[in-house]
Amino acid sequence: MTFDNINVSHLIVFFAIYSFMGWIIEVVYRSLTQRQFINAGFFFGPFIPLYGFGAAFIIFIDFLIHAWPLPFKILVYGIILTAIEYLTGYIFEKIFKLKLWDYTNNKFNLHGRVCLLFSVFWAIMALAFVTFIHPAASRFMQSIEPVYLYAFSIIFLLYYITDFVFSIASITAFRKKIAYLYSEYFNLSNAEIENIFDSFKRLRTAFPNLSRYIDNSINAEIKNKISSFLKSLPGKILPVANGRKPVEDEFYEIIHDIYEHEEFLKLREHYHHNSSIYEHVMDVAYVSYKTSKYFNLDYRSTTRGALLHDFFLYDWRNHTEPELHEAKFHGTEHPKIALNNAQKHFELNEIEKDIVIKHMWPLTLVPPKYKESYVVSFVDKYLASREFVKKYNSKVRKRMKRPAADHSIREKRKRNKNLQHEE
Ligand SMILES: [Fe+2]
Numbered sequence: 085m086t087f088d089n090i091n092v093s094h095l096i097v098f099f100a101i102y103s104f105m106g107w108i109i110e111v112v113y114r115s116l117t118q119r120q121f122i123n124a125g126f127f128f129g130p131f132i133p134l135y136g137f138g139a140a141f142i143i144f145i146d147f148l149i150h151a152w153p154l155p156f157k158i159l160v161y162g163i164i165l166t167a168i169e170y171l172t173g174y175i176f177e178k179i180f181k182l183k184l185w186d187y188t189n190n191k192f193n194l195h196g197r198v199c200l201l202f203s204v205f206w207a208i209m210a211l212a213f214v215t216f217i218h219p220a221a222s223r224f225m226q227s228i229e230p231v232y233l234y235a236f237s238i239i240f241l242l243y244y245i246t247d248f249v250f251s252i253a254s255i256t257a258f259r260k261k262i263a264y265l266y267s268e269y270f271n272l273s274n275a276e277i278e279n280i281f282d283s284f285k286r287l288r289t290a291f292p293n294l295s296r297y298i299d300n301s302i303n304a305e306i307k308n309k310i311s312s313f314l315k316s317l318p319g320k321i322l323p324v325a326n327g328r329k330p331v332e333d334e335f336y337e338i339i340h341d342i343y344e345h346e347e348f349l350k351l352r353e354h355y356h357h358n359s360s361i362y363e364h365v366m367d368v369a370y371v372s373y374k375t376s377k378y379f380n381l382d383y384r385s386t387t388r389g390a391l392l393h394d395f396f397l398y399d400w401r402n403h404t405e406p407e408l409h410e411a412k413f414h415g416t417e418h419p420k421i422a423l424n425n426a427q428k429h430f431e432l433n434e435i436e437k438d439i440v441i442k443h444m445w446p447l448t449l450v451p452p453k454y455k456e457s458y459v460v461s462f463v464d465k466y467l468a469s470r471e472f473v474k475k476y477n478s479k480v481r482k483r484m485k486r487p488a489a490d491h492s493i494r495e496k497r498k499r500n501k502n503l504q505h506e507e
């Protein structure tokens with residue numbers, strides 16, 4: 085098919101076919117890499133316009149350079165498609181302030197919008213496209229009555245404009261919701277926050293970078309709000325942690341139904357940092373109890389939430405345990421498992437639930453809602469890192485002993501040699 089016998093309806097149908105093929109490529113690639121079905125692209129329907137435009141450019145360029153030697157042609161395809169990809173990324177970032185894809189972690193990338201590996205991939209795809217796909221599509225097109233092509237192109241165009249308008253509206257709504265979350269975060273209920281996050285689930289799964297974007301922006305905002313509060317914590321925690329009394333009636337009264345519960349006692353059998361989970365959660369609960377009392381917070385909820393925060397009964401280094409599925413990541417999964425276990429055996433209020441489910445923040449996307457949760461999250465990290473440092477130091481000390489011994493042996497040998505010489 086040459087340019088002479090191509091009309092507008094041909095162009096629209098080509099555009100539809102190639103946008104659809106692009107969608108299939110992206111769906112297969114993303115579903116495989118993310119191990120679940122992903123409806124790729126920012127359109128609701130099964131079309132990715134970027135591929136349609138890319139194909140149009142390649143057809144046009146190929147018309148101009150089809151007599152060139154193959155290596156030059158591949159190079160030109162690569163450059164053209166890379167330029168289109170870069171421009172699309174740039175426009176989205178400028179207009180919507182969103183990074184829909186990000187190659188920052190790939191080698192030889194330019195501003196994260198394009199990278200060498202994918203440019204090579206695009207060039208190879210373009211070659212396959214002009215050699216096999218486009219000729220086949222052209223033959224198919226010629227076999228169809230022009231009136232059908234005409235009807236299809238009108239229906240497609242109407243559909244396309246509608247989808248485009250709704251998709252732009254959904255991206256705009258997403259931006260608004262994020263802004264709303266920033267400003268109202270501490271006034272919203274957990275259910276409302278959950279609802280907002282769920283409402284753009286499709287966009288988030290289609291563009292994994294959006295999650296990182298929300299994460300960075302929201303967390304930066306929330307971090308600002310609570311940073312002064314958090315900054316004052318280490319100074320308070322240290323004396324509290326060091327001045328622990330073996331028995332404190334109120335503390336044990338608050339947790340009386342939990343810490344001797346048959347199921348909860350099983351935590352003794354599971355190893356955490358360098359102690360059992362039971363010891364770890366008791367430590368975290370105690371320091372959180374003292375800290376939140378100091379700050380006049382709801383120390384009862386803080387203590388109970390802190391005690392239940394790691395209520396998971398498996399070895400987190402062993403992913404074959406039945407409670408944690410192999411494909412899942414302990415860091416983000418165990419708060420859910422802990423909450424589930426806790427609710428099976430105890431009554432939890434909103435603050436306690438928030439403490440358990442958000443204690444891994446900022447590893448998990450949604451930040452805590454209550455000051456009590458920040459206390460526990462902070463104390464947990466603080467004590468865990470202390471436990472880690474202790475363990476590390478004892479390892480280093482053990483290792484340090486060996487070279488010291490060698491050193492003294494070497495000294496002795498030297499001294500012996502000197503003595504022999506003197507003799
Ligand atoms: Fe934890």
Ligand SMILES: [Fe+2]
Nearest residue numbers: 364393394464
């Ligand atoms: Fe913990």
